[in-house]
Amino acid sequence: xxxxxxxxxxxxxxxxxxxxxxxxxxxxIGFITSYSGLNGNLGPYxxxxxxxxxxxxxxxxxxxxxxEFLIRDDTGxxxxxxxxxxxxxxxxxxxxxxxxxxxxxxAMAIAPLATEAKVPFIIMNAGTAVITTRSPYIARLSFTxxxxxxxxxxxxxxxxxxxxxxxxxxxxxxxxxxxxxxxIKESGGEVAGxxxxxxxxxxxxxxxxxxxxxxxxxxxxxxxxxxxxxxxxKAFGDLGLANSGVKLIGPGDVTTDEExxxxxxxxxxxxxxHHYSAAADRPANKAFVAAWKRDYxxxxxxxxxxxxxxxxMAAIMYAIKEQNGxxxxxxxxxxxxxxxxxxxxxxxxxxxxxxxxxxxNEYLREVRRVGGKLVNVELETVGTAVKDxxxxxxxx
Numbered sequence: 018x019x020x021x022x023x024x025x026x027x028x029x030x031x032x033x034x035x036x037x038x039x040x041x042x043x044x045x046i047g048f049i050t051s052y053s054g055l056n057g058n059l060g061p062y063x064x065x066x067x068x069x070x071x072x073x074x075x076x077x078x079x080x081x082x083x084x085e086f087l088i089r090d091d092t093g094x095x096x097x098x099x100x101x102x103x104x105x106x107x108x109x110x111x112x113x114x115x116x117x118x119x120x121x122x123x124a125m126a127i128a129p130l131a132t133e134a135k136v137p138f139i140i141m142n143a144g145t146a147v148i149t150t151r152s153p154y155i156a157r158l159s160f161t162x163x164x165x166x167x168x169x170x171x172x173x174x175x176x177x178x179x180x181x182x183x184x185x186x187x188x189x190x191x192x193x194x195x196x197x198x199x200x201i202k203e204s205g206g207e208v209a210g211x212x213x214x215x216x217x218x219x220x221x222x223x224x225x226x227x228x229x230x231x232x233x234x235x236x237x238x239x240x241x242x243x244x245x246x247x248x249x250x251k252a253f254g255d256l257g258l259a260n261s262g263v264k265l266i267g268p269g270d271v272t273t274d275e276e277x278x279x280x281x282x283x284x285x286x287x288x289x290x291h292h293y294s295a296a297a298d299r300p301a302n303k304a305f306v307a308a309w310k311r312d313y314x315x316x317x318x319x320x321x322x323x324x325x326x327x328x329x330m331a332a333i334m335y336a337i338k339e340q341n342g343x344x345x346x347x348x349x350x351x352x353x354x355x356x357x358x359x360x361x362x363x364x365x366x367x368x369x370x371x372x373x374x375x376x377x378n379e380y381l382r383e384v385r386r387v388g389g390k391l392v393n394v395e396l397e398t399v400g401t402a403v404k405d406x407x408x409x410x411x412x413x
Contacts, residue, residue, distance in 0.1 A: 042079075042081055042082045042083070042342040042343065043082075043083045043084070043085050044082065044083070044084045044085065044113050044114070044337055044342065044344065045085050045087060045110060045111065045112040045113050045114070046084065046085065046086050046087065046112060046113065046114045046115075046116050046333065047087050047089065047102075047103065047106030047107070047110065047112035047114065047115045047116070047136075048064065048067070048086045048087060048088050048089065048116050048117045049089045049091050049099060049102050049103060049106075049115065049116075049117045049118055049123070049127070050063045050064060050088075050089075050090070050091065050117040050118060050119055050141075050142075051090065051091055051092065051093050051119045051120065052090040052092075053090055053092050053093065054092040054093025054094070054095065055093040055094060055216070055217055055241065055245075056093060056119060056120075056241050056242070056243045056244070056245070057090075057092075057093060058243055058244070059119050059142070059242065059243055059320075059322045060090065060117075060119065062275070062319065062320055062322040062323040062326065063117055063119070063141050063142060063322050063323065063325060063326040064086070064088065064117075064326060065309070065312075065313060065319075065323060065326065066141075066319065066322070066323035066324060066325065066326025066327040066329075066330070067086070067116070067141070067326035067327065067329060067330040068086070068326075068330075069305075069308060069309060069312060069323075069326075069327060070326070070327045070328075070330035070331055070334070071084055071330055071334070072312075073308060074331075074334055077334065077338060078334075078337065078338070078342070079337070079338060079341045079342040081342070082337065082341075082342030084337070087106060087110055087112060089102040089106065091118070091119075091120075091123050093119075093120065094120040094122050094123065094187070094216065094217075095120075095122075095123065096122040096123050096125065096126035097126070098123075099118070099120075099122075099123035099124075099126050099127055100126040100127060100130065103115060103126075103127040103130050103131075104130055107130060107134045107136055108134075112136065113136070113137075113344045114136065114137050114138070114139060114333060114344070114349075115127065115131060115136055115137070115138040115139070116138070116139040116140075116141060116329055116330075116333065117139075117140075117141055117142075117326075117329075118140055118141065118142060118143045119142045119143065119241075119322070120142075120143055120241075121143045121144065121145040121148060121187065121188040121189055122187065122188070123143065124138075124140055124143040124145075124148050124155075125145075125148060125151060125188075128148065128151035128152040128155060129151070129152065131152045131154040131155060132152040132153065132154055135154060135346040135347070136154060136346060137154050137155075137156065137336075137346055137349045137350055137353065138152065138154055138155045138156070139155075139156050139157075139158060139329045139332060139333060139353075140155060140156070140157040140158065140159060140329075141158055141159055141322070141325040141326050141328075141329040142159045142322055142325050143157075143159070143189075144159060144160050144161050144162045144189045144192070145161070145162065145188035145189050145191075145192050146161045146162070146163050146192055146374075146405055146407035146408060147188075147407075149372055149373050149374050150372075153350065153373075154346065154350060155373060156332065156350070156353040156354070156356075156368060156373045157373065157374050157375055158325060158328045158329040158331075158332050158366075158368075158375055159321075159325040159328075159329070159375065160292055160321075160325075160375060160377070161192070161374060161405045161406075161407065162189045162190075162192040162193040162196065162239065162268060163192055163193075163196045163405055163406045163407040164292065164377070164379060164400075164403050164404075164405060164406065165193075165268035165269060165289075165290045165291055165292065165379055166192070166193040166194075166196035166197050166200075166237075166239065166268050166290075167196040167197070167199070167200050167406040167407075168200070168290055168379050168399045168400045168403070169196075169197060169200070169237065169266065169267070169268060169289075169290040170196060170197035170198070170199065170200025170201045170204070170206075170237075171200045171201075171203075171204050171399075172290065172381065172399055173197070173200075173201060173206065173235060173237060173266055174200065174201045174204035174205060174206030175204065175206075176235075177206070177233075177234035177235040177264065177266075178206070178207060178234050179206075179207045179208075179209040179232075179233045179234050179235075180197070180201055180206060180207070180208060180209060180233055180234065180235045180236075180237055180266075181208075181209040181210045181211070181212075181228050181231055181233040181235070181236050181237070182194050182197050182198065182208070182210075182211045182212070182236075182237045182238075183211075183212050183213075183214060183224055183228065183236060183237070183238045183239075184211075184212075184213055184214070184238070184239040184240070185213070185214060185215075185216045185219075185239060185240045185241060185245075186213035186214060186215055186216055187216050189239065189241075190213060190216075190239050190240075191213075192407065193237075193239035193268060194211055194213070194239070196406065196407070197237050198211065199410075209231050209232075209233035209234075210227075210228070210231045210233070212224050212227060212228070214240070216241070219245075219248075221248060221249055221251075221252035221253075222252050222255070222256065224252075225252045225253060225256045225258060226256060228258065228263070229256055229257075229258055229261060229263070232261075232263075233263060234262070234263070234264065235263065235264040235265070235266050236253070236258065236263050236264070236265055236266070237266050237267050238265065238266075238267040238271050239267055239268055239270060239271070240270060240271065241270060242269075242270040242271075242273035242276070242320065242321070242322070243273060243275075243276060244276070246270060246271050246272065246273055246276055246280070247276050247279050247280050249271060250265075250271075250280045250281075250283040250284055250287075251280075251283065253265055253283060254282075254283035259283075259286075264286075264288065265286075265287045265288075266287070266288045266289065267287075267289050268289060268290060268291060269289045269290070269291025269292070269293065269294075269321060269382065269393070270291075271287065271289060272284055272287050272289050272382075272384050272393055273320050273321065274294065274295040274296075274318050274319065274320040274321070274392075274393060275317075275318050275319075275320045277318075277384065277390075277391040277392065277393070278390065278391060280391065284384045284391055285384055285385070285386065285391070286383065286384060286385075287383070287384045288381065288382070288383050289381075289382050289383075289384075289393065290379050290380070290381055290382070290399055290400075291321065291379065291380060291382055291393070292321065292363050292364075292377045292378065292379055292380070293320075293321040293324050293362065293363040294380065294382055294392070294393040294394070294395050295318050295319055295320065295392070295393070296387065296392035296393055296394060296395070297362070297363075297364075297380075297395050299362065299364060300360075301360040301361060301362050302362040302363070304362075305319065305324075305327065305362040306318075306319060306362075309323070319362075321363075324361070324362050324363055327361075327362065328358065328361050328362075328363070328366060328375075331356075331358055331361070332353055332356045332368070335352065335353075335356055336349045336352045336353060336356075339352050340352070350373075353368060353373065354368055354370040354373060355368070355370060356368045361377075363377060363378070364377065364378045365377075365378070365402070367402075369404050369405070372404070372405060372408050374404070374405045374408065376402050376403065376404050377402070377403060378398050378400060378401055378402065378403065379398070379399050379400035379403050380395040380396070380397070380398055380399065381395070381396045381397050381398075381399045382394060382395050382396060383396055
């Protein structure tokens with residue numbers, strides 16, 4: 018009997034270990050974003066934001082529950098590729114959730130798959146208003162362009178007599194143009210002109226010349242954030258629009274935080290309306306930026322895409338905790354509809370249960386030099402708890 022005891026103990030230990038493995042639950046997140054192609058630099062910001070939130074809050078996961086990211090590159094605005102990747106993640110990898118996506122066309126291509134498979138899809142960037150209407154399994158933790166561009170137009174009409182708009186020729190650009198034009202006209206202002214530029218590899222100089230010839234008081238610009246924004250600032254400066262009295266304004270994409278130092282003095286004084294600035298002095302933002310620099314480098318600056326990843330992961334974590342790691346898609350969506358975080362780096366946020374779109378503050382910002390670096394300084398809150406204006410204005 019003495020000889021049998023070690024064997025019995027080993028058998029018992031093996032059973033215990035097996036039971037532990039069997040009870041472990043892995044939540045698979047199919048994470049689709051852009052690591053190459055147009056604005057391929059933005060995908061890593063989104064992923065880093067999501068991973069950082071998970072790291073900072075890992076102790077909140079239910080016992081035995083793990084989270085696995087299955088990372089995929091959609092190569093920029095490429096709906097066919099995005100759809101293929103989502104289908105593989107759903108059918109082959111059997112993910113519990115889909116998340117990410119920089120570009121609207123990609124989100125629109127994935128939406129029917131999320132509906133058919135009943136897989137919750139947490140959007141962390143793509144900002145065209147209509148996206149959430151395309152599937153009941155979409156929740157958006159980023160923004161809509163109407164949220165920033167409509168109050169921008171209202172504010173701009175009070176300060177500038179004539180405003181010209183220049184936007185990228187795809188869904189978010191059309192939304193921004195429509196929002197600004199509508200707000201300006203409703204506020205009694207004048208639209209000096211509108212122009213849409215190609216999404217990929219645009220030469221901004223001819224368009225800027227057209228703006229200069231129209232002699233507006235302000236130029237409102239929307240282009241995808243990143244290197245394209247720097248090209249806009251360069252063309253604006255090279256053609257001397259600022260010296261001719263034209264003020265550059267726009268949603269926050271045009272002076273995205275991580276690109277400011279590359280823009281140089283041309284960015285100084287640019288006014289934007291946006292939901293986030295890395296320079297904001299909210300305690301939650303200071304903690305977020307400090308954690309970002311600790312993990313990713315002292316010279317690294319998070320942007321609004323990073324915050325979309327952070328807040329998107331916060332919503333996912335909420336759904337995981339509330340279900341003790343055993344996710345049911347319909348229960349997950351019910352939980353997401355009621356998600357709230359009073360201490361996001363961007364300020365208080367929630368989801369509108371009726372639309373599954375984020376509700377958030379919008380801030381007027383100005384690019385200034387602070388401590389030798391260019392930053393977006395928040396001047397005032399121009400909208401509190403802003404729901405998507407497009408949906409509010411088009412309620413049936």
